[in-house]
Amino acid sequence: MLWRILIFVWLSVWMVVALLFAPQVPVLHETTRVLYFHIPAAWIAVLALGWGMLHSVLYLVKRDLNHDDQAAAAAELGVLFTVVATVSGSLWAKRMWGSYWNWDPRETSIFFVLILYIAYLALRGSIEGDEKRARLSAIYSAIAFVAVPFLMFVVPRMYEGLHPDPIINNRGKVDMDPLIRICFFMMLIGFTALYFWLQTLRVRVTRLERRRELARGI
Amino acid sequence: MSASSLRIAGVEIAHRFGPRVAVRPVSFDVSAPGVAAVTGENGSGKSTLLRILCGLLRPSRGQCVFEVDGRAVEPRRRRLFTGLATPELSFYEEFSAAENLAFAAETRGLPNPTSAVRLALERVGLTPRADDRVSAFSSGMKQRLRLAFAILHEPPVIMLDEPGSHLDDAGRAVVEHIVQTYGPKSLVLIATNEPREMALAERRIELSGRGLERTA
Amino acid sequence: MPNGGSNSAVAVWSVLRKECRTEWRTRYGLNAALLFAVASLTAVSFAAGRLGNRTDIMAALFWIVLLFATLASMSHAFVREVEARTMLLLRLVATPTEIAVGKLLFNLLFLLVIEAVTVPLFMVLMGAPPVRWGQFLAVLGLGTVSLAASSTLVGAVIAQTRGRGALFAGVSLPLLLPVLAAAVGGTREMWAANSVAPSLKLLGAYAVALLAASLLLYDHLWED
Numbered sequence: 218m219l220w221r222i223l224i225f226v227w228l229s230v231w232m233v234v235a236l237l238f239a240p241q242v243p244v245l246h247e248t249t250r251v252l253y254f255h256i257p258a259a260w261i262a263v264l265a266l267g268w269g270m271l272h273s274v275l276y277l278v279k280r281d282l283n284h285d286d287q288a289a290a291a292a293e294l295g296v297l298f299t300v301v302a303t304v305s306g307s308l309w310a311k312r313m314w315g316s317y318w319n320w321d322p323r324e325t326s327i328f329f330v331l332i333l334y335i336a337y338l339a340l341r342g343s344i345e346g347d348e349k350r351a352r353l354s355a356i357y358s359a360i361a362f363v364a365v366p367f368l369m370f371v372v373p374r375m376y377e378g379l380h381p382d383p384i385i386n387n388r389g390k391v392d393m394d395p396l397i398r399i400c401f402f403m404m405l406i407g408f409t410a411l412y413f414w415l416q417t418l419r420v421r422v423t424r425l426e427r428r429r430e431l432a433r434g435i
Numbered sequence: 436m437s438a439s440s441l442r443i444a445g446v447e448i449a450h451r452f453g454p455r456v457a458v459r460p461v462s463f464d465v466s467a468p469g470v471a472a473v474t475g476e477n478g479s480g481k482s483t484l485l486r487i488l489c490g491l492l493r494p495s496r497g498q499c500v501f502e503v504d505g506r507a508v509e510p511r512r513r514r515l516f517t518g519l520a521t522p523e524l525s526f527y528e529e530f531s532a533a534e535n536l537a538f539a540a541e542t543r544g545l546p547n548p549t550s551a552v553r554l555a556l557e558r559v560g561l562t563p564r565a566d567d568r569v570s571a572f573s574s575g576m577k578q579r580l581r582l583a584f585a586i587l588h589e590p591p592v593i594m595l596d597e598p599g600s601h602l603d604d605a606g607r608a609v610v611e612h613i614v615q616t617y618g619p620k621s622l623v624l625i626a627t628n629e630p631r632e633m634a635l636a637e638r639r640i641e642l643s644g645r646g647l648e649r650t651a
Numbered sequence: 652m653p654n655g656g657s658n659s660a661v662a663v664w665s666v667l668r669k670e671c672r673t674e675w676r677t678r679y680g681l682n683a684a685l686l687f688a689v690a691s692l693t694a695v696s697f698a699a700g701r702l703g704n705r706t707d708i709m710a711a712l713f714w715i716v717l718l719f720a721t722l723a724s725m726s727h728a729f730v731r732e733v734e735a736r737t738m739l740l741l742r743l744v745a746t747p748t749e750i751a752v753g754k755l756l757f758n759l760l761f762l763l764v765i766e767a768v769t770v771p772l773f774m775v776l777m778g779a780p781p782v783r784w785g786q787f788l789a790v791l792g793l794g795t796v797s798l799a800a801s802s803t804l805v806g807a808v809i810a811q812t813r814g815r816g817a818l819f820a821g822v823s824l825p826l827l828l829p830v831l832a833a834a835v836g837g838t839r840e841m842w843a844a845n846s847v848a849p850s851l852k853l854l855g856a857y858a859v860a861l862l863a864a865s866l867l868l869y870d871h872l873w874e875d
Contacts, residue, residue, distance in 0.1 A: 527735065
């Protein structure tokens, strides 16, 4: 409860500061604002992917269904944040590059992440039995883990890049306004907290569902 | 057959498939040589228990001890010491009986597959039909083939799940003969509710499942 | 050990021979796959017409045909066992890894047969310019290993789901996209007379990564 309020206040305050007080980046103009939720959402999409895969591997090692609950929750939330990142990015791309979709490296990566999540969830949906579902989907998650570096870094680089690197990279050279930077990192922290809060909620729901199932069975 | 000592014990073994209870907690301790019957109503989990004992299935709860010569055998290696004949076992329909057994013998790495296959087929009375494809087999003949599969590698544990199903009198005699042959040197587990088969066993593992009874 | 200590190489070889014999006797798997490959090849060739010097498009079409043939047929090896309910027999005579490696080798052979038919047919139907065979076969070979490795693991998983083969294509696709990208790239460079080394490195690294992960994961495939 406390967390919920804290995250809500934090995100609201920094969103207001970001939208009202932070300056615009020269080329991006008004679209600068997408920065404050598009990139954090994309970051969560990748974080959830890593979190899910970590717990999949842990499940195979320890055979504890709690790890599977974590992996499943991460995938469901991952889809949510991936869609947020993709849609906001796509709208922005229409404004800046003239079309919604360009197979730019980052667009390609996020597209891979999305189909990976969808395939994983489709697989989960078609397996009966908790242990079996946990085991088989963990196997898939683990093999996908091998594919991820290729999908996210190697293959997308084979296409031409359009993304505004300097702003995302903060290589230091290109001046990013201090206030923009602060707002951006505060949003990043806020989104991360939001994700982990949602994650614990989802896992709790799964556990309650399982307990109800068991109670009904005996 | 070597004179290896063998012991199988269960400590509060229980299993459930999701919300459905398959095996209620059961404890027992049996060792070779000997014949033990696993009994219980339909649905009390006799087949599931056998799958757990031979390492195919991880029990939800409890401990399963499987020792050969005093050393514990991990679940994955138990199949090497076990011959399992269960109604769930199907064979390749496009192969003959002999080819199916030869595949099993070769994959298991038996030193002399051909003679092992010949001997097993002889024991269950399938020699005349050895080269017929399994797709042409009656259910009784398939049951005999399952028995042959179980004894093919001369295992120290033989698990027979409903061994008399589909069998005629001659077939039941084959079951009895197998139990009498292997009982004195190996451990034979028979999952059954048939009085005639239960009589072959000197020990009993009783499953207390509620069977078909609907539980709230 | 009294019961014939299982020798993995013997078991793998035995599973592979069994697969080949089953395929030879029933033949519906290979026939269906060949028919599908030839049908999609015909459709592509018919729809695209003669592409002449557009070797970049040709490279893409070639791998799409091969990818589709894989997606359409490669779940077969495990689905067949599940449908015939022979998985129990198999699990009793071999370890999960031995079974999966045997199937992997069979899937490799299966793909090679499909390629032996589709490659010459593709070159003739599409009017492809001369091929530099050494480079082309290297790309094809490494791509094939990745296709087979991915299909074997996903096929084993998918055969245990409710829909059996139904999800195979969808679930395989994310794993096969790197293969598609690198193999198309390599084939294009081969025709453009550029170096295929970067594509080969990528394909090789991916094949090795998939095989290594598979060998670790095979052990968990069957437990109930």
